[in-house]
Amino acid sequence: MTEGRAAPAAAAGQGAEQGSRNLLVRVAAALVLAPLAIAAAYAGGWWWIVLVSCAAIGLFVEWLTVVGSARETAVIATGGIALAIAGLCLGFARVELALAALGLGVAVTALLSSRQRGWTSAGFFYAGAAQMASVLVRLDAATGFVALVFVMLIVWVTDIGGYFAGRGIGGAKLWPRVSPNKTWAGAIGGFGASLVVALGFATLDLGRAYQLAGLAAMLSVIAQLGDLLESAVKRRFGVKDSSHIIPGHGGLMDRLDGYVAAIAVAAIFGLLRGGVDGAGRGLMIW
Numbered sequence: 001m002t003e004g005r006a007a008p009a010a011a012a013g014q015g016a017e018q019g020s021r022n023l024l025v026r027v028a029a030a031l032v033l034a035p036l037a038i039a040a041a042y043a044g045g046w047w048w049i050v051l052v053s054c055a056a057i058g059l060f061v062e063w064l065t066v067v068g069s070a071r072e073t074a075v076i077a078t079g080g081i082a083l084a085i086a087g088l089c090l091g092f093a094r095v096e097l098a099l100a101a102l103g104l105g106v107a108v109t110a111l112l113s114s115r116q117r118g119w120t121s122a123g124f125f126y127a128g129a130a131q132m133a134s135v136l137v138r139l140d141a142a143t144g145f146v147a148l149v150f151v152m153l154i155v156w157v158t159d160i161g162g163y164f165a166g167r168g169i170g171g172a173k174l175w176p177r178v179s180p181n182k183t184w185a186g187a188i189g190g191f192g193a194s195l196v197v198a199l200g201f202a203t204l205d206l207g208r209a210y211q212l213a214g215l216a217a218m219l220s221v222i223a224q225l226g227d228l229l230e231s232a233v234k235r236r237f238g239v240k241d242s243s244h245i246i247p248g249h250g251g252l253m254d255r256l257d258g259y260v261a262a263i264a265v266a267a268i269f270g271l272l273r274g275g276v277d278g279a280g281r282g283l284m285i286w
Contacts (some may be wrong), residue, residue: 165189
């Protein structure tokens, strides 16, 4: 009887130790990647465009891997070239040509795909939206960097707050069929953390408190929905991680799912208020 009780206890101890190691790996990876992303965003121009375009190509390849189309080399090559051309056009401030390249990329990758054609097109659109939105929000020289960092921080603290609130409080699951580890406590914790970021920006006189709080609340919810969307796609195809490129995090899709959704909505919101050259301004200045 003693040995029977000891076995589950030992297993629980090993699970806790493994969880602690995984957390340390996640933190270490974040401490490397976050400053890199912020530095490239601060530099702007080609530095940011090259980073974003490489990430977009990686997202497209991982998406094809998840949906089972990774062996279609013509689709991968065509999609990668289209995203690279779009990045090149964005580097020369030719947004209309970048949009044309992305539109053509969606059509051609769909035509070349012999299987999962709809999912292939969706993957290219997903990657292209992330690329375009990230560049457009940063485009404004005066407020682009601040707007981009605001979105990044909202996504990051939503993820971090959700992780610790979910593990520390637990409770009812948010959507167990799609993401069995996510809880309502985690969702609320991440949401609350985003409001703290908004308050911090307002304290630094980077915007009005109630407007930033509303924007943070919206982006936090969108980021969590983006996370659930990516989980739903992976569950649909029976995949746990999109890849293992980032230690402790999985793949680019696993790490950027919330960011892609949040930056896309932020860009649309900013474009409606500030135009193509002022998406960052439209997002932050009311």
